[in-house]
Amino acid sequence: MTVVAMPSGRMPGAATAEPILTVDNIVKQFETPDGVLTAVDNVSLSVRPGEFFGVIGPSGCGKSTLFNIIGGLLDGYDGTVRVAGETVDGPHPSIGMIFQEESTFPWRSVIDNVAFPLEIAGLPKSERYDRARHFVSLVGLDGFERRFPAELSGGMRQRVSMARTLAAQPKIMLMDEPFAALDEQTRLLLGDKVLQIQQELKQTTLLITHNITEAVQLSDRIMVMTYRPGKVKRIVEIDLPRPRTSEIVSSEAFGRYVAQIWSDLREEATRGLVEDESRKLRGGAGAPP
């Protein structure tokens, strides 16, 4: 693991701040019909309070698995996850998750989906709808409050689940490709919104993405993961001024970060493709039809 230290000084005392989230030597293996598969291999990271931490890596490298472990949804792994110093075992109340798959409740309207965590928390009806409406409008779904998920597009549904997790106002947000189903413009604008909310609420955010531009635009640091088994290839410090908006994309420093991460990622993606191809060939040769 190489840590590229960029000239810093932007966050005074950042290095000494107690990490809010620490992940130590996580190893997760799955039993599959073709043997044991190591999905996450010895991943360690620590995230400072209020930090925006990007995670990027080739498809199938174990990013979602890592998030499910941090979120307490998977067990049977080695290593430890700590929130504010305390070891977690199961879902932690200060962690909120946005899932990669479609996860809205089809039997609830948009507003009732977003109000869900507030209902669980026992907020009175009027208050929870007020708050839910605020988050619905934040993700740009004004006027769709009474619609049901089946009446929305994929990107709109993803924004509903995003608003639902935001409404719970967790201290730590784990977002697994929340923008994947969106077009580039909406993605950039929603990225701005997320940054704005994150800065306002001082939320610690971990974001998985395949989009390098998005990662650099949003993150304080980016962890690049290797192709299977998923290890930490590099953690890159993004030293761009805040507050950032999507306009930063056109700056020269931005371009340098993108190029650097792209070269890391290209190595891994190429390796992934080659391995997949050769596995297919090996599987195909001599195997009965």
Place this chain on the structure above:
Amino acid sequence: MTRPVPFSQRRYFPAVLGLGSFAAFVIAVEFLVYADILNRFIIPPPSDVIGAFPRVIMEEHVLARFTQTALEALAASVLVTIFGVAGGVLLYQFTLLRRATETWVAAIAAAPLVLMYPLYLVIFGRNATTIVMMGFTAGLAPIILKTLEGLSGTRRVLINVGRSFNLTRSQQFWKILFPAALPTIFVGMRLGLIFALINIVGVEYLINFGGLGQLINELAERYDLAGTYAAICFVILVSIIVFALTERLERWLRPAG
């Protein structure tokens, strides 16, 4: 200015089409009987069946019988729904129980349970309880199986959403598993209620006790074919009512399909 909606896309079109096809079918049967292509001693002309309605209503007290069958069907439906859903939930919660009994339940669903009526006669006597219990027995298995299927089929990610929001076990069940399973549970209910109704009318017929089944038995014995078919129309009415009620219930429990 709005363009006129084509006739085939209007809201009432399916209903009109359905009724129209039914009317066309009735007219075709009428014609075939008069043309002596269908034997009128097996299939009475529909006009005779319609003509038999006043007689069946006035002389055979069909309304009282209809009420009796409808109440038996309602009682069996309530019982079968409560116990069927509860059974499915139990099998879902306890893996051991599920492994031990799932095949049995599936086998029971396929068995000709109506043949159990002599046993029920001995247990409950020749009365409405036997009939309701026969309906209950016949409808139970499909509801248990479909409830189990619906609960087990809940998408993993929805369960994870609940877990990440720290739901308690009972919240997890009532707020996620149950609503997610509802459409499948209702498929089971429709199947189970059909089985129950068939058995209720069938047992009424067999033990010559109770509502419409007994009436059909008597009319058939008297070789009053038109009257028999008219009485069968009332059985269909019971089934329509039961279905309309389940549909209402489903809309109420889960507003968006």
